[in-house]
Amino acid sequence: MERVVLVTGASGGVGLALCRRLLGEDGRIHLCLACRNAQKAEATRDLVLQEYPAAQVSTVEVDLGNLASVLRAAQELRCRRLLHMLTTAEGVMTQTDRLNGDGLQEVFTTNLFGHFILIRQLESLLCGNEKPSRLIWTSSSNARESAFSLSDYQHAKGQESYSSSKYATDLTSVVLNRKFNKQGLYSSVVCPGLVMSNMTFKILPVFLWVLLMPIMFLIRFFAKTYTLTPYNGAEAHVWLFKQKPEYLDPLVKYHSCTSGLGKNFVEPRKLDVDEETAEKFYQKLLELEGQTLEKYGDLLD
Ligand SMILES: NC(=O)C1=CN([C@@H]2O[C@H](COP(=O)(O)OP(=O)(O)OC[C@H]3O[C@@H](n4cnc5c(N)ncnc54)[C@H](OP(=O)(O)O)[C@@H]3O)[C@@H](O)[C@H]2O)C=CC1
Numbered sequence: 001m002e003r004v005v006l007v008t009g010a011s012g013g014v015g016l017a018l019c020r021r022l023l024g025e026d027g028r029i030h031l032c033l034a035c036r037n038a039q040k041a042e043a044t045r046d047l048v049l050q051e052y053p054a055a056q057v058s059t060v061e062v063d064l065g066n067l068a069s070v071l072r073a074a075q076e077l078r079c080r081r082l083l084h085m086l087t088t089a090e091g092v093m094t095q096t097d098r099l100n101g102d103g104l105q106e107v108f109t110t111n112l113f114g115h116f117i118l119i120r121q122l123e124s125l126l127c128g129n130e131k132p133s134r135l136i137w138t139s140s141s142n143a144r145e146s147a148f149s150l151s152d153y154q155h156a157k158g159q160e161s162y163s164s165s166k167y168a169t170d171l172t173s174v175v176l177n178r179k180f181n182k183q184g185l186y187s188s189v190v191c192p193g194l195v196m197s198n199m200t201f202k203i204l205p206v207f208l209w210v211l212l213m214p215i216m217f218l219i220r221f222f223a224k225t226y227t228l229t230p231y232n233g234a235e236a237h238v239w240l241f242k243q244k245p246e247y248l249d250p251l252v253k254y255h256s257c258t259s260g261l262g263k264n265f266v267e268p269r270k271l272d273v274d275e276e277t278a279e280k281f282y283q284k285l286l287e288l289e290g291q292t293l294e295k296y297g298d299l300l301d
């Protein structure tokens, strides 16, 4: 049976590189590109098919910062019946977080909660299959416990919404393993390292990054997480794709690394999470999920 792999954030950066690399690894997979709108999805599909003309590539439109769009995408994916792996590679990092149309913090929703809803809505596809299914979350080494608070888990009050959302991602992955491993669903978190992408181009303009490139290549001799290209950044995802999920440590984050001479490798590092906090946070996610489903009852089967 073909393996169906859904990649969010597939239209650029690490997500797009991951799609290309996965097809290079296994031409038999069915790749489903999740993009924010139909034009981007089609453009990405054309790009991928140019390189792998025989590949099976479908698309789904989903704005992860918009819960109605997430529920509609889940409905569509349920109709397609199969899903074996979901990997997240979208993300937003903004100086000023804001409320989205659902009244939730945008960074929290896009980086974590939209996916949480998607996964919960796809539970029937992901759980109880003959072979294990898997989730791979693109987190970050920027996930910091000090940025996260259970009483303000959406990070409405602080200035570190990105770090908070990534820490929340780590917590969620830990609990998902505890709840779903028995049903054959396994979750892992990865950090792609420092990658030149639209995300970093919002921190400094492209020309400055280009000027800094020689320095960064030198830094890479000492800092192995300067992966720099989306291709290198997707190393940990690709490595995980090839592992048996049952043998992975749920309390580890897998970091994409690149040596000074450009050789890619993966480094596992212990997650800095308190399992009790993770469980309490999960309960809060379930509460928020309940409110969401009540609000959007018409989008449920
Ligand atoms: N770059 C880096 O140095 C690092 C990145 N990461 C993480 O890696 C992941 C990928 O980042 P990277 O590739 O660098 O970033 P990019 O900005 O290049 O790519 C982000 C992708 O996410 C999509 N996206 C953004 N918002 C939404 C949304 N609301 N709904 C659906 N899709 C959305 C974008 O789509 P669109 O084309 O429509 O904008 C794009 O395809 C992120 O989770 C990021 O936090 C972690 C550590 C370092």
Ligand SMILES: CC(C)CCC[C@@H](C)[C@H]1CC[C@H]2C3=C(CC[C@]12C)[C@@]1(C)CCC(=O)[C@@H](C)[C@@H]1CC3
Pocket: 093, 140, 141, 142, 193, 194, 200, 203, 204, 212, 215, 216, 219
């Ligand atoms: C001479 C130097 C190369 C100058 C670059 C300085 C900074 C702009 C970068 C140094 C470390 C970078 C970094 C990130 C953004 C750009 C820097 C601050 C991230 C915060 C990007 C998003 C993530 O998820 C983190 C893991 C990155 C950590 C390092």
